[in-house]
Amino acid sequence: MIEEDITPIAIEDKMKESYLNYSLSVIIGRALPDVRDGLKPVHRRILYATQDLGLSADKPHKKSARIVGEVLGKYHPHGDAAVYDAMVRMAQNFNQRYTLIDGHGNFGSIDGDSAAAMRYTEARLTELAQEILGDIKKETVDFVDNFDGNLQEPTVLPARVPNLLVNGSSGIAVGMSTDIPPHNLSETISALIHLLHNPDSSLEELMEHLPGPDFPTGAQIIGDEEIKKAYRTGKGRIILRAxxxxxxxxxxxxxxxxxxxxxxxxxxxxxxxxxxxxxxxxxxxxxxxxxxxxxxxxxxxxxxxxxxxxxxxxxxxxxxxxLQSSYRINLLALVDQKPQTMGLKTILQHFLDFRREVITRRSTFELNQAKKRQHTLKGIQTALDSLDKVISVIRNSPSAKQAQKNLQEEIGVSAQQAKAILNMKLQRLVSLEREKIEAEAAELKKKIERLTSILEQRQVMNKLITKELREIKAEYGDHRKTEIIADGSKAELDESDLIKDEDIVLSLSYHKYLKRSNDRDKLRASKDDYITHIFSGTTRDDLLFFTNQGQVHILNTHQIPEHHGLSTGDPLSDFLKLPLDEKIVGVLLLSEEIKNKYISIVTKKGRVKKSLAREYETTISSLKAIKLNQDDEVIDVKITDGNQKFLLGTKQGQTIHFEEGEISATGRNTKGVKGIDLAKNDEVIAFNLTKPQDFVVAISADGRGKRSKLEAYTTQNRNGKGLQTLSSDKYELIQVITAAENDQLLLVNSEGELQKINVAEITLTKRIGSMYSQLQSSNTKLEKAIKLPK
The missing domain is CATH 3.30.1360.40 (Gyrase A; domain 2)
Incomplete structure (x- = not known):
């Protein structure tokens, strides 16, 4: 039996190790861009493979499927859909600020349409993409084995273009994500050049050149404070608006x-x-x-x-x-294969450092090539100076190998030079060719001096970086597409922010025509109508329409179109859609001045309530103004200041006059208190605010009226039975109204006919005097009496 060496491992440790390996693979190999070229591995491989196929911007397009196959087969062993989707995004001008793939065919649209299948579309590199790939064959970047070890691929592209900022990037890794917005190429390069020559530049100085993101779809950025925050900390959230x-x-x-x-x-x-x-x-x-x-x-x-x-x-x-949305900024990218959140200045500095590294490696490569060529030319010049001897050595040598060795010994050249002499064509022996060799040697000497100065003098290096950046800017730079609105307060959406604050005058007629004007003298009603309300305010005020059901409907005054000349305005129904069971009993203007006062409400069952007018300040279109009992309804509302006197009148001729101070302010959705103790079958029909010089006018349903001095209506405590204003109970009152002698009243009968009368024409009597005045000639029942504005 073979003994096995078994090492026990805790499953938690194994899971941690495996998940860590997976996380690193996703972070480094898939989800995050490199700070140097701004590309994720899949995008880098697409560009490199496309160049391998010879698909430069001046060559014909080739099938996308061919490019995807090249990427999959050589460098990126993942799904073809993932590679094609990545390539499609690089070709979409609404996703990329500057496209890197020149797509031919259907590559999708801003409506969310998908690109056609890869077998139908074609692609090639854009000129800007070639700038990202430029100098890659001059040992400017490191190469590593591909997935099967048969080929090599670049770890990063040389990138003359600051692609990370210019095209941005987004991706979700494990436990982290990146959201780098695109920027304007011209502005980014200006910021890079400024930082290159002013390493101690502040963020504010850099933002003078690069004020913020620049999106391919344009639109607007509202507010620059979040941009500054994101550029300083690497994280932020900006508001985009169409x-x-x-x-x-x-x-x-x-x-x-x-x-x-x-x-x-x-x-x-x-x-x-x-x-x-x-x-x-x-x-x-x-x-x-x-x-x-x-x-x-x-x-x-x-x-x-x-x-x-x-x-x-x-x-x-x-x-x-x-139409207005937010965009999250998270400036996270790989630095030395490690994820790092950076500010704007750090990202710019990393790109400058990378350009310095690329130019150093490129210059070193070119310098070595130049020195090698210079060495070869010196050998050729030596051969031309000893031409007869060279010919003799070659003629007397048994083989090319021996001829090379003999040349080294006889004329004192290196193996490399001897090989070049052997490969030299006879035509170079003519005097003109000799001159060309000398001219080339002189040019090589200058080139070597220039490359040496680049490598040895930082100032010369910086000058070259600046020159190359300016060339890119001149060739590919354009104007900013996205407008930046510095005032961030405009992002807070309030209707009043978009409304010009101006003084207005509003009128409402009996037949419910609403007019807005800038001149009180321009207010007018039609021939068979009368203006019953006039308000002076601003376009930031609200009109409050109180209904008998205890609701208040709110209309912003700026929603009312301005009318001039002979216009009588618009029907109120154009602005308010009232339920069938509601009718308007009072209209008030809620202005800044009024918000510090009270809105007082009286119901037909004699309840009185007042609330701070500020409680009616809202963004919704309807509110509950009072909590009503089932058999009660609102009869009128007034603006009060806490120091006024109330006069309530009833259908049976009772009145009560009391101080407003007897009513405590309560919340909006409350019942209030009893203002008058009503007799059986009686109800309140009138709510007045009194002035010492006022008369109290009583008007009956049969068209009779009288007026009495206010002093006869002495003040009492609320919730009393009040004082009588009729000498007989045979009259049913429709209104008890306080008015000055020069006021006018509008009478409305059951047939809707309107009649205007002067208060001075109504007979003056004692408080309980008879209804002497016949206010209308017809026998039609009166239904309303309204005091007209002056």
Missing amino acids: KTEIEKVSSSKKRIIISEIPYQLNKAKLIEEMATVVKKEKVENIVDIRDESDQEGLRVVIELKSKANPEIVLNRLYKYTS
Whole structure:
């Protein structure tokens, strides 16, 4: 029996070792780019294999399947789909800021369409890719065995282009990931040159040359503070926003045009997303979304309803869709085969160090070649100076090998020089050829001096690095595509941020026509209508519409289109969609000044409640204003300041006059307290704020009225039965209203007819005097009486 040497190993240790090996393989061999050439192994192998096939930018394209096969068979023993997908991304101008593969055929689209199968498409290198591969045959980088040891492949490409920053990179490794955004080539090179000549440059100085990422799809970056943070620490998050413009279709209609979208955003999915939020009514006033993109560029058209505010629509789209989205920055790459998170300056410095290494190795290679050639030319010159002797030695030698040895001995040349002399053509014996050899020797001498100075003098090296970088910039540089908006506060989406703050005047008529103007004198109603409310405010204020059901509906004033001239405004129904069981009983303007006051509410069952107006400040369109009992409803609302007097009037002619201070402020969704003790079958019909000079006007349903001085309505404590304002219980009141003598009232009868009367025309009586004044000529029942604004 053969004895086996068994070493016990804990399974935890074996698992740790195996997982660590796997992690390192993923980190180094697949997921993370190298800080020097900015490439992952698969991309590096694709470029190298494509060059091996001779597919330079000036050669015809070759089938993608041929390139993929070359990569798989020689360097990358993984799935063909993975290799082809990587190659496709290198050819997509919406994924790569500067493409490295020149694709021919269907290589996908920004709508998320997949590329055609590799057997249908063709590819070759771009000119910029050739700059990344340039000088690779001059021993500028190390080579290692491929997976089967039959070939060698480069560990890194020489890269004249700062590809890591220029094209960026993203990848998920084990326990870490990288997200490096693309940058503008011209700006990146400017920053590199500045750092090369100013090694102590601050981040702020570098950002004067390289202000931030530059995405292939353009769009906008909102705020530069996160860019600075990412460049300083290696980590950050920036806000990307689509680039839009507003087109005027007609005097009352506009449309939104989207011309650029955030990086890595699928256009088709974005349009679908916008359609979804419109369907869910998160975004209003959109009637159609069309994709009019073509070969000239991206164009998505958003058609708006007539008189819609495009800024508001845009702001909601930014808030609820990917039209504005965030991009995570994590500047993680391999440095000496180890993952490292770096700031901008460190990445730039690594590239400069790599360029210095490449140029050193290239110059050393070229210097050795030049010296070798110089040595050969010296031997040829020696032979030409002793031509007869050379011919004699060669003629008398029995073999080429002996001739080489004899030349070394007779004319004093090296083996290399003797071999060159033997290989020399007879035509070089003519005088013209002698001159060419001398000229070549002189050029070689200069070249050797230049290469030596590059290797020995850092200043000369820096000058060469600068020259080569400027050549790349001049050949391939372009203008920035992504606009950077320095004000980061614009990323915080608030509708008011997009609204110009201006003074406005609003009017609401009895027939519910709403008009916005910049001049009070331009407010007007139609022939058979009257203005019942006038508000002065700004475009940042809100209109609050209180209903009998205790709800308040909120309308932003900037949503109301401005009208001039003879226009009477727009129907309120264009802006508010009220439930069938609700009717408006009060309208208030919530301005900054009003927010520090109170909103007081009275119900028909005599309850009174007040809350701070600031509690009605919200971004939603509807709120509960009061908690109502089942058989109760709101009859009116007022803005109060805590120091006013309330006068409530009832249908049966009772009034109560009390101090506002008797009412404590409570939360918005509360019931309030009793303001008046009602008799059976009575209900409150009026809520007034009184002034000493006011009259109290009582109006009955049969069209009669009277007015009395306010002093007759002495103040009492709330929740009393109050004072009578009628001499007889045969009248049913529709309104008890406080008004000055020069005020006007609007009477509305059951047939909807409107009649305006002056308060001064109504008979002045005692508090419980008779209803002397006949306010209307017809016998039609009156339903409302409204005090008109002055």
